[in-house]
Amino acid sequence: MKRKVKWDNLYLIIMFVILYTPIFYLIYYSFNSGGTMHHFQGFTLEWYKEVFQDTRLLIIVLNTFVIALLASAISTILGVMGALAIYYVKKRRMKNLLLTLNNVLIVSPDVIIGASFLILFTIIGIQLGFTSVLLSHIAFSVPIVVLMVLPKLQEMSPTLIDAARDLGANQWNVLTKVILPFITPGIFAGFFMALTYSLDDFAVTFFVTGNGFSTLSVEIYSRARQGISLSINALSTLLFLFTVLLVVGYYFISQRSSRLYGMGGRK
Amino acid sequence: MKHNTRNVYLIPYVLWIVLFVVAPILLILYYSFFDIEGQWTIANYKKFFTPIYLKMTFSSFWYAFLITVFSLLIAYPTAYLLTKTKHKQLWLLLIILPTWVNLLLKVYAFLGIFGTYGLANAVLEALGVGTKQILFTDFSFVFVSVYIFIPFMVLPIFNALEELNPSLVDAARDLGASAWTTFRRVVFPLTIDGVKAGCQAVFIPALSLFMITRLIAGNRVITLGTAIEEHFLVTQDWGMGATIAVFLIIAMAIVVIITGNRK
């Protein structure tokens, strides 16, 4: 019995080691004065300095975050509307059709999304650059938000709305005072998911970004194709720290909101 | 009156669907009938059925299959063991955390690890196997892809296992089933939906990976994704790219139908 538990734990430990090795490998060598990802020669912060002196890179980082925040905010609004639309549609077939269309972009490979958007923007005549990247990010984030919000809506007891109507609330009151507060955790989750997808996206952006505009993923790709440069390592360390902060923040927010909204939901 | 306000939500959403879901697919289909000069043709389809493209399609499917199978073999026990741990939500978060690190960075890390003097070769050296060429091989491609996809496989399986009524496992044991029989006849069949969802989340993207092939496999592995990227962004032959994309969409639809008959 005891022995079995040990093997189980060993398996999990190996899993976690493998999952985190590449990340810590990057971080470790970001301090290597040797300039390569092997043979650690000496500690240096030179690569970090290089990152902070690289104005082009900093602008790209800024671009990436602006795109991510804008895209996830707009797609959250659209996604909530979409979820409400699907929720209110009464006909089963219509509902299923909407859901299927919603999921198309989620299951589609990135290259397909990228290639088809490239055609779309070229036909409509939108210049490839900031606008096209932003529109694409909004487009592929909307279904994610819908999928995060819809279960919350379906979880909501229909009598809740009836109760609000009974107490004299109009459509707008029902939406702002009952529905939106109830689905807030779903909205937050959707926003964060959209943010991650946007920050993480490479393939779609790679297709629809023109020559003048670049996001972090695309930049890393083009630098990595030229070989190893430890400023990428330094950058990845900074990004990893940022991600951890984001996760911890998200964890606390979700803990708090589950305490606020999940009172009845706990078994 | 009531109806109108509700339809307000439909308008922007349906607009989004038409513009970014329906239109792009139709455009891909439309473009697949044009050659590089802009002439209407079905030559692209003829070309697709030549041995070069068929072989590429086949190998793309083969790699995607391998990646899916290995991901499943590694992820299922992981998910299962995770559900047995005490702070399972925290451990799950730690499994998901690497997916929040930019994909390119993780791929880039393997450039170092698999390099001639990297960690992997150092380990091989220490084991007495000696230095091997790891980078730019199919092995490195499959390994890195599996690494990238494991969390996406773990998550749905973990959720399916969590939904499994534990008294069903008790019942199987009670009826005389050994641990293995219980797994084979009760646990696995009842978590098959999670497995399907995981396979879907891995197989389709695995068909279309191009950054990993470019960076890690050094053009040794050409997937459908690589070919599409090549045609759209390098040779500018959008017609042929769109044709390959059409087949990728068909493949995707088939995979979704096979894995998607969930209740």
Added chain:
Amino acid sequence: MSKDVIIRFEHVTKQYDGLVVLDDVSFEIERGKFYTLLGPSGCGKTTILRLIAGFIEPTKGTIYFNGKNINHVPANKRQVNTVFQDYALFPHLNVFENVAFGLRVKKMKYADIQEKVAEALRFVNLEGYEHREIREMSGGQRQRVAIARAIVNEPEVLLLDEPLSALDLKLRTEMQYELRELQRRLGITFIFVTHDQEEALAMSDQIFVLHKGKIQQSGTPKDIYDEPVNRFVADFIGESNILPGTMIADFLVEFAGKRFECVDQGFYPNEPVEVVIRPEDLEITTRDQGKLQVRVDSQLFRGVHYELCCYDQHGNEWLVHSTKKAEVGEEIGLYFEPEAIHVMRVSEAQEVSDGEGSDET
């Protein structure tokens, strides 16, 4: 008379993360009888069942099955089968495959499996349902499938974990008869877990009343109903009027300011005791004819009887079940036989008196 003991618990304790759910419990289960473990939720009754089934191992103590220590025998190697509270039917298998599960695991020949499954289904009145899916079955039918799935393996002991709790009242009563009948026909030991005292009284040969991880009392339904050993049992089994009193001498007890003849003896002179009188043992008479005088505070019609809530001059509450009607506010007399008075030692009651609030169902 030698007892045919099949299961024996010796000083069994079970802890979860330091929390004691079963506290040094010892008892014996005889072959071929219908046992009920009765108690409020969290009393440890399901823990005993899971220990017997082998899903958990005791923290301390030993469990014997047919005289052999089975502490470390896994569930799949035990001659015991369980009917689960939520039935735990495999949703991906149909009725036939559910019932056949245990037989298939044993690698029995298909022809034999068919025969045995058909027989088991006949036993629970589900002939012809072999090819139904579980989701097409009603609650009562699922219940029967779960029983068939367990008994088809011919266990020596059948464990039933609150199997009737999900059924509606009418079906539940029906199934009580059927289960009792099934136990007689099979002749094997049934161990039945419930929090419903009526169910326990109606079905069992022997009842164990559990509370806070300890067995409070064991005995036949009649013993337990008529002679509860402490306040918890008296309160949990049926409705009771429980009053503080004093045992003046053998066969003489004082409560509510009066002395009454009773049938209990063996107490110290003037020992403080608790007195139990069941509401249905109280008869309504005129004020003068009654042994006690009370004022009717409220009255409910319960179908078979009226339920009266009365107060005596000392402020004690008296619950009366009577077929006769009274007027609210009326002064009435209560009459009862000496046998209706059950006297309990306070010390026995004290042990559990801090558990008042735990009779949630």
